Amino acid sequence: MKKNKDRGLLFAFMAPGLFVMACFFLVPIAMTIFYSFTNLSLTGSEAASLRFTGLENYFKILRDSAVLDSVKKTLQYTVFSVLGQNILGFMIAYLMQGKNQIFRKIVGPVFLAAWVMPEVVGSVCAYSVLTDKGTINMLLQIIGLSKISWMYKYPMFAVIVANIWRGTAYSMMVYQAALDSVPGDVRDAAQIDGATRSQTILHVIVPIIKNTITTNTMLTTLMTMGGFGLIYIMTAGGPGTKTQTLPILMYTKAFKNYELGYGTAISMILLLIAAIFGIIYVKVMGKEMEGGHEK
Amino acid sequence: MKSKKRDKIIAYGILTLLALIFLLPLAWVVLASLDTNANIAVKMPNVTLDNYINVLTSSTNHRAFANGLVISIGASVLTVVLAGLMAYPLSRYEIKHKRLFMLTMLFMTCLPVTTVMVPVYRLFVMLKLYDTHLGIILFMASSTMPYAVWMMKNFMDSVPVSLEEAAWVDGAGKLQGLIHVVVPLMFAGVSSVAIYVFSGCWGNFLTPFLLLRDYNKMPAAVSLYQYFGAHTVSYGQLAAFSLVYALPSIILYVLSQRYMSKGFAMEGGAKG
Numbered sequence: 001m002k003k004n005k006d007r008g009l010l011f012a013f014m015a016p017g018l019f020v021m022a023c024f025f026l027v028p029i030a031m032t033i034f035y036s037f038t039n040l041s042l043t044g045s046e047a048a049s050l051r052f053t054g055l056e057n058y059f060k061i062l063r064d065s066a067v068l069d070s071v072k073k074t075l076q077y078t079v080f081s082v083l084g085q086n087i088l089g090f091m092i093a094y095l096m097q098g099k100n101q102i103f104r105k106i107v108g109p110v111f112l113a114a115w116v117m118p119e120v121v122g123s124v125c126a127y128s129v130l131t132d133k134g135t136i137n138m139l140l141q142i143i144g145l146s147k148i149s150w151m152y153k154y155p156m157f158a159v160i161v162a163n164i165w166r167g168t169a170y171s172m173m174v175y176q177a178a179l180d181s182v183p184g185d186v187r188d189a190a191q192i193d194g195a196t197r198s199q200t201i202l203h204v205i206v207p208i209i210k211n212t213i214t215t216n217t218m219l220t221t222l223m224t225m226g227g228f229g230l231i232y233i234m235t236a237g238g239p240g241t242k243t244q245t246l247p248i249l250m251y252t253k254a255f256k257n258y259e260l261g262y263g264t265a266i267s268m269i270l271l272l273i274a275a276i277f278g279i280i281y282v283k284v285m286g287k288e289m290e291g292g293h294e295k
Numbered sequence: 296m297k298s299k300k301r302d303k304i305i306a307y308g309i310l311t312l313l314a315l316i317f318l319l320p321l322a323w324v325v326l327a328s329l330d331t332n333a334n335i336a337v338k339m340p341n342v343t344l345d346n347y348i349n350v351l352t353s354s355t356n357h358r359a360f361a362n363g364l365v366i367s368i369g370a371s372v373l374t375v376v377l378a379g380l381m382a383y384p385l386s387r388y389e390i391k392h393k394r395l396f397m398l399t400m401l402f403m404t405c406l407p408v409t410t411v412m413v414p415v416y417r418l419f420v421m422l423k424l425y426d427t428h429l430g431i432i433l434f435m436a437s438s439t440m441p442y443a444v445w446m447m448k449n450f451m452d453s454v455p456v457s458l459e460e461a462a463w464v465d466g467a468g469k470l471q472g473l474i475h476v477v478v479p480l481m482f483a484g485v486s487s488v489a490i491y492v493f494s495g496c497w498g499n500f501l502t503p504f505l506l507l508r509d510y511n512k513m514p515a516a517v518s519l520y521q522y523f524g525a526h527t528v529s530y531g532q533l534a535a536f537s538l539v540y541a542l543p544s545i546i547l548y549v550l551s552q553r554y555m556s557k558g559f560a561m562e563g564g565a566k567g
Contacts, residue, residue, distance in 0.1 A: 009469055010384040017377035017440060024415065024437035025403065031414035092313065095306045103307070110314045113321055116548045118498030120519045121537040125320035127523075128327075128335050135319050138336040165317060197302070219405060226407020229500040233520055247409045254413045255505065263413045271410040278405045282398050 032271060035264040057265035066241065066249065067266065074245040076156055077163070077231070078224045084164035085220050086213070089171025093179055094201070115169035123233035126162035127151075130234075155235050155242045163230055167223070171216055178212040179205070211284055218281035222274055246270050327534035335530055346535035355518070356536065363514035363540075365428055366503070367496035370435035374443045374492045375485060377436065382447035383473050387456065397448070403441040412505050419506055426508045434506065435496045443488050450484025451477060490551045494544050515540045 036058070039051045061067045092111060096104060114122055129135045130150045137147035150158045182205055190200045206213065228247040231237065237248040244252070246266055254263025319337065327333035328347065330340030350356055385393060415434060416425065424430030458480065459472040467475065478485060500516045507513055513521070519540055523533060 006469070010388060010390070013380045013384050013469075017381035017444065020373075020377060020433065021403075021437045021440050024418075024434050025411065025440070028411040028414040028418060029406075031418065032411060035414060035417070088313075092310065095310050099307070099310070103310075107310055107314045110317050110321070112548075113545075114317060116545055117541045118500075118516060118544050120498075120500050120516050120523075121324070121541045122320075124519070124523055124533065124537055125324050128323040128337075129320045131335055133335050135323055135337045138338075165320065168317075222405045222407055226409040228409055233500075233523070247407075250409070250413065251505075254416070260413055260417060267410045267413050270407065274406050274410060278402050281405055282402045285401060286394075286398055 036268040070249040080160045081163045081224045085167045085171045090175045093175035119229040122166045130158045178209040333531040346531040350535045359515040359518040367493045369432035370496045371489045371492040373436040378443035386451035400441040450481045454480045
């Protein structure tokens with residue numbers, strides 16, 4: 001580590017990256033905050049005169065049943081997706097430990113594939129399973145049951161299942177790494193003391209990987225609540241508004257109805273919620289770094 | 296130890312069942328892509344390669360893939376260069392508030408880009424970057440930058456300063472030292488970052504969907520979606536298009552796994 005003698009040089013190294021990030025990431029965030037207090041809209045008479053409207057957009061939002069409904073949809077989608085991905089991801093990671101190498105080499109990629117594929121491909125594949133004439137209904141009919149219209153009757157369930165399918169591999173990888181760091185003798189000791197498998201998981205393993213669980217929950221929450229592509233491609237927010245989460249509503253308001261101010265105020269809600277989860281994530285990670293090798 | 300054996304069988308059973316469920320959507324895309332008259336459910340194909348031939352010979356698709364390549368390569372190169380430069384002082388110098396800076400970067404990595412899309416659109420219209428590949432490249436680069444800086448710094452930390460010092464003694468400047476000594480030693484790291492950004496851009500649907508308008512400028516992510524949404528969709532070709540488009544992501548993922556493990560093996564550059 002050297003002292004800060006060539007400050008100009010350091011600045012020259014940092015400046016271009018900082019500039020690009022500031023322009024296209026920080027400025028938009030500042031604009032989100034600023035525009036959420038204006039009457040900004042894309043076309044029409046209002047477009048010419050940008051006016052400061054104070055909290056009007058927010059009042060409008062709090063009164064708007066579409067927004068409140070959307071918040072509810074976002075919560076549903078996020079909570080169930082995150083729970084599903086984390087529980088299933090942990091379960092797979094846990095069960096995969098110490099299994100036959102060949103078995104792991106065959107089964108592992110099956111779980112990973114959904115995650116590695118681009119979002120559009122994943123969404124199309126998930127659609128093929130859940131649509132009316134899709135694979136699940138075909139299988140239901142083969143075993144003599146009547147088919148179920150997943151995408152119309154249970155669209156939220158359908159997109160949550162699709163999202164769990166696509167995202168579980170990420171949590172699985174995170175938990176695999178965390179479980180590898182749990183010393184084997186700790187578990188053995190617990191089992192010798194007569195602990196059952198579920199007791200060992202709950203009272204020995206979970207406390208050890210507690211930080212991983214927290215950070216992964218935060219990360220998957222952030223990835224899910226901002227999710228747009230999967231829902232948009234599978235249901236476009238419909239039927240009606242049944243899967244209209246906040247990102248979809250924001251898109252409809254801002255890009256379809258050209259109410260940019262309104263759309264921006266919706267992004268503000270997302271940004272606020274995201275900031276809370278982000279801060280928790282950074283706090284836990286920061287603590288881990290202090291204990292670790294980071295300077 | 297009978298119960299242990301039973302537990303093991305149950306574990307294998309659960310994993311196999313889960314894998315079969317996870318396989319269903321993938322089975323469709325693979326089988327349908329090889330089928331002369333595919334439908335939307337899984338079925339045994341009348342094997343043909345026509346779907347692939349159609350997808351690979353269509354000039355519209357060529358353009359979509361080329362657009363995707365321009366955007367993804369552009370963004371990866373820009374991100375690697377800028378993040379590499381930024382990471383150098385962060386790795387080699389004591390900087391005030393470095394910790395705060397790194398934590399801010401970490402915070403930025405986890406903010407969903409959805410939240411900034413409306414203002415970005417507005418900004419791009421103002422700057423005449425709307426509906427341009429350059430705009431997409433700049434936005435993709437800046438939104439992946441925080442994570443790229445973080446990765447680059449960690450990889451750079453593992454390259455010992457002593458090797459650079461030798462170059463300085465020979466009269467090389469800081470930038471030359473970075474380019475000729477540090478970067479070659481962290482080639483695995485640079486590749487990982489490049490692959491990370493490339494895959495991110497290649498798979499990104501939201502950004503080009505919102506920030507491009509001209510059909511001819513759309514990358515494969517958006518044209519696949521448009522193809523999927525069309526009324527006269529041939530499921531066989533849809534599946535073949537999906538797989539051809541997914542292939543780079545899959546290859547790069549496998550490659551990155553390899554680079555990652557090499558990266559760890561290379562850490563002791565100054566030893567011996």
